[in-house]
Amino acid sequence: MKILVYGAGVLGSLYAARLHDAGHDVSLLARGDRLTSLRERGVLLAENDSKKITQVPVPAVESPAGKYDLILVFVRSHQVETVLEQLVGNDGDVLFLVNWAGGPEPLAAAIGRERVLLGFGNQGGTMDGDIVRYGRRTLLTRLVSMPIGELDGQTTPRVQRILQMLRSAGFTAKAEPRMDAWLKTHAAFEVPLAQAVHTAGGPDALASDRGALRGMIGLIRQNLEALPTRPVPRAFSAVRVLPDGVLVALFRLLLRSTAAAPLGTTSAAASGELELLTEQVGGFARGR
Structure with a gap:
């Protein structure tokens, strides 16, 4: 091949x-x-x-x-x-x-x-x-x-x-x-996370701001509720029901890990991608 x-x-x-x-x-x-x-x-x-x-x-x-x-x-x-x-x-x-x-x-x-x-x-x-x-x-x-x-x-x-x-x-x-649903679920999660990281000034800064984390979690929940199908993988459904305190602790672990490094990228390419993903997520969030 x-x-x-x-x-x-x-x-x-x-x-x-x-x-x-x-x-x-x-x-x-x-x-x-x-x-x-x-x-x-x-x-x-x-x-x-x-x-x-x-x-x-x-x-x-x-x-x-x-x-x-x-x-x-x-x-x-x-x-x-x-x-x-x-x-x-x-x-x-x-x-x-x-x-x-x-x-x-x-x-x-x-x-x-x-x-x-x-x-x-x-x-x-x-x-x-x-x-x-x-x-x-x-x-x-x-x-x-x-x-x-x-x-x-x-x-x-x-x-x-x-x-x-x-x-x-x-x-x-x-x-x-259900690959399309998987990608939509991923974007529903990633867009609020990336936006919150950018607003806070980086993953570490966001991890230290409990109020910003709670606001981000609220947006993720809204996006997941607006999905045209159930979340894929199913584990993302837990974000809808887990207490804020548990989710804040989990996101802090994520944001302080090496896996969060790409979230701090502020290049024009990263910004362009986030802008389009925000538009796409907004489309299904509005019921399109």
Whole structure:
């Protein structure tokens, strides 16, 4: 299977490198200085703050032109429209591993419903110049599976092939029959959290502000109540009923952990994604 990873940020670079190390025929799409760096040095990986840097010679391309069996899309949600325009002429299956609460219809309308799969990457990290710094794999990260699924919820042979491919590269992955609901639930949770972090001035500052945490929890509950279907995974339903004090304590643990580092990102790309996700969540919250 010939694979293209579209997007050379943290996740795209990490997944491309792991797939390459596992022996898969994979190329990584990038542009500008990032493309130059990848062609000269490959993907550079380091665990957290480690000084040990691993160099993975993933082939880098600047266009999705060519024949690919599978395209993994790792971009910010507000960049999806541009990606769709470039994938119209490609015949490969497209797995969107993107923060996306706008439903599958815009994706299917642009490139064909039969080509679209939905998913969400379960690995985190940050860019340190050209170095991808990723978190250490823990028991928790091994237990939290990367969900992927067909639009109709069936576990098809192509889903099975993709799962096998991801697992061969060391990723924990599973078939999710309600992937659209999963993405909407994730956004219902993430948007108030990201907005509260931004307003407070960072994860640590938010963790210390009990009033802001209670306000954020209230917004998350409103979003979950407005979902057109029940939350997926079901565990998110607990946010509706757990006492504020318990949720405040849990969010404080989250915000003071390494998992909260990406929430402090204030780049234009992160802001653009949050703006679109806010609009998408607002759409189903208004009953659209």
